[in-house]
Amino acid sequence: MNSKFSEALREAGLRVTRPRVSVLEEISRRPHANAEKIRNGVIAQLGSVSTQAVYDVLHTLTAKGLLRKIEPAGSVPLYELANHDNHHHLVCRSCFTVIDIPCVVGSAPCLEPSDDHGYVIDEAEVTFWGYCPKCAKNRQKPTINAIK
Numbered sequence: 678m679n680s681k682f683s684e685a686l687r688e689a690g691l692r693v694t695r696p697r698v699s700v701l702e703e704i705s706r707r708p709h710a711n712a713e714k715i716r717n718g719v720i721a722q723l724g725s726v727s728t729q730a731v732y733d734v735l736h737t738l739t740a741k742g743l744l745r746k747i748e749p750a751g752s753v754p755l756y757e758l759a760n761h762d763n764h765h766h767l768v769c770r771s772c773f774t775v776i777d778i779p780c781v782v783g784s785a786p787c788l789e790p791s792d793d794h795g796y797v798i799d800e801a802e803v804t805f806w807g808y809c810p811k812c813a814k815n816r817q818k819p820t821i822n823a824i825k
């Protein structure tokens with residue numbers, strides 16, 4: 678089993694299991710994947726695994742800080758390895774393809790509200806929304822000449 682991920686699991690105080698390592702491997706290969714895609718990847722590696730087992734692994738690894746769960750509005754949750762670099766995401770409104778954007782300003786919380794109302798703020802969640810090149814192209818209205 679991948680020793681990097683086995684070690685990360687042990688450091689997080691978790692037992693090293695094949696499904697856990699396999700989920701981490703799958704997400705490192707395909708960041709911003711949803712549970713279904715992750716499950717398909719795990720099945721390709723391990724033969725079979727239930728949807729519930731995958732959800733359990735994702736929940737545990739997220740709770741222990743090994744995974745970052747991102748939930749763009751209108752999309753199912755997506756997962757990536759948590760590297761705690763406070764990067765942001767650029768999300769396509771149409772196909773939900775997600776791209777990492779390094780923090781524009783610096784470190785967390787990276788943006789300061791004009792008034793913190795006494796809260797101890799540790800994060801500003803910034804999501805950039807738009808259309809990926811492919812979807813932007815498909816959205817272009819056909820001109821009269823193009824419709825023949």
Ligand SMILES: [Zn+2]
Nearest residue numbers: 769772809812
């Ligand atoms: Zn798109």
Ligand SMILES: [Zn+2]
Nearest residue numbers: 757766776777
């Ligand atoms: Zn990301």
Ligand SMILES: [Zn+2]
Nearest residue numbers: 780781782787
């Ligand atoms: Zn930032």
